[in-house]
Amino acid sequence: MPKAxxxxxxxxxxxxxxxxxxxxxxxxxxxxxxxxSRIQALAVEMGYMTPSAKAAKSMKTAAGAEAARNVSGGxxxxxxxxxxxxxxEPPGAPAKAGRSARGAVSGSxxxxxxxxxxxxxxxxxxxxxxxxxxxxxxxxxxTVLEVIKPEDEQVPALPRVMRGGKIDxxxxxxxxxxxxxxxxxxxxxxxxxFLDSYDAERPGDSVISDGFHGMYFLTGHLISxxxxxxxxxxxxxxxxxxxxxYFGFRRAMCEHGLEMRPGMVIPDRDDSGIVRVSVxxxxxxxxxxxxxxxxxxxxxxxxxxxxxxxxxVSVVGFDDYAGNYANLTGWxxxxxxxxxxxxxxxxxxxxxxxxxxxxxxxxxxLDGSGGSGGxxxxxxxxxxxxxxxxxxxxxxxxxxx
Numbered sequence: 001m002p003k004a005x006x007x008x009x010x011x012x013x014x015x016x017x018x019x020x021x022x023x024x025x026x027x028x029x030x031x032x033x034x035x036x037s038r039i040q041a042l043a044v045e046m047g048y049m050t051p052s053a054k055a056a057k058s059m060k061t062a063a064g065a066e067a068a069r070n071v072s073g074g075x076x077x078x079x080x081x082x083x084x085x086x087x088x089e090p091p092g093a094p095a096k097a098g099r100s101a102r103g104a105v106s107g108s109x110x111x112x113x114x115x116x117x118x119x120x121x122x123x124x125x126x127x128x129x130x131x132x133x134x135x136x137x138x139x140x141x142x143t144v145l146e147v148i149k150p151e152d153e154q155v156p157a158l159p160r161v162m163r164g165g166k167i168d169x170x171x172x173x174x175x176x177x178x179x180x181x182x183x184x185x186x187x188x189x190x191x192x193x194f195l196d197s198y199d200a201e202r203p204g205d206s207v208i209s210d211g212f213h214g215m216y217f218l219t220g221h222l223i224s225x226x227x228x229x230x231x232x233x234x235x236x237x238x239x240x241x242x243x244x245x246y247f248g249f250r251r252a253m254c255e256h257g258l259e260m261r262p263g264m265v266i267p268d269r270d271d272s273g274i275v276r277v278s279v280x281x282x283x284x285x286x287x288x289x290x291x292x293x294x295x296x297x298x299x300x301x302x303x304x305x306x307x308x309x310x311x312x313v314s315v316v317g318f319d320d321y322a323g324n325y326a327n328l329t330g331w332x333x334x335x336x337x338x339x340x341x342x343x344x345x346x347x348x349x350x351x352x353x354x355x356x357x358x359x360x361x362x363x364x365x366l367d368g369s370g371g372s373g374g375x376x377x378x379x380x381x382x383x384x385x386x387x388x389x390x391x392x393x394x395x396x397x398x399x400x401x
Contacts, residue, residue: 116273131345191355214337215248234290310395333391
């Protein structure tokens with residue numbers, strides 16, 4: 001049987017990243033029309049099939065899904081669900097990846113997410129996970145999800161999905177405790193990539209968003225609007241992402257000669273990592289929030305106190321992810337920094353698949369050359385740029401009106 005053509009094969013022929021191929025084939029922005037046409041033409045010539053086309057073809061002969069596997073916390077595959085009894089491979093799934101240079105044969109990638117990041121009906125990390133599922137599925141791999149309980153991190157205990165050689169690689173979404181992260185990287189047979197967290201003391205590769213510069217730009221925007229009394233809403237140190245955003249905030253404040261005073265940093269979550277926003281008694285004229293969900297919670301609290309955004313208080317967020325607040329009406333659009341979750345998922349998948357199939361190729365320098373588009377890479381760390389989204393939640397301070 002001829003080997004299925006992958007996006008990686010097209011990328012190698014054209015000399016671009018898998019992210020670029022994905023954008024060209026899906027019709028998304030960020031690719032010139034000339035390059036898009038070239039990629040699309042080559043895809044047809046090479047016989048590339050989209051995941052939906054593969055599924056349609058496979059469904060004609062599929063006898064059904066394989067037996068469901070039960071993984072502590074939950075398992076998910078394309079077409080499956082979040083729970084403890086989802087099918088590992090739905091009808092119409094593409095063929096599993098073949099044996100790699102490392103001897104991988106399962107065709108499955110384990111994905112670990114700490115439980116505290118999935119406490120809401122809609123979660124930013126759940127959204128990021130679905131992007132991973134789509135990306136791995138397009139390359140012939142399936143994902144097995146295990147939700148990590150706090151007690152398993154504290155012990156630490158090796159996740160069930162990593163026992164017995166049932167998977168070819170592991171992606172960890174979100175911040176985990178140091179000892180637990182070190183345990184995950186202690187084995188040499190299973191490659192690990194961390195998504196949206198970074199620890200310089202931890203071995204293994206990481207893919208993160210550009211939280212530092214994103215918050216630097218957003219804080220600069222508030223200052224340009226006339227704000228000098230700005231609070232940072234986020235529990236600094238809770239995650240590497242929050243810390244990056246805090247230091248971006250500090251840089252912008254410092255460059256404009258604005259001093260940091262007591263009360264200017266407000267925690268946004270409890271000890272278990274659950275977001276719980278409490279509005280301080282003395283209000284600044286603006287808030288720079290470490291994430292959109294905290295920003296929306298803040299706006300709810302401000303409204304309850306009879307305050308308007310942005311007329312009374314300006315607010316900026318981070319992520320461009322509204323979650324349960326997406327359907328609210330009568331609220332100002334939130335100015336935020338859009339994290340490119342698709343590019344992050346593609347970059348993460350590209351790293352883990354390189355590790356599975358053989359030695360990791362040279363990713364290039366800090367300009368991102370040789371790696372995924374829009375990403376800077378160094379020493380196992382890949383930073384994926386996003387973009388500021390200008391909306392309606394920022395105005396001049398009332399005293400300047």
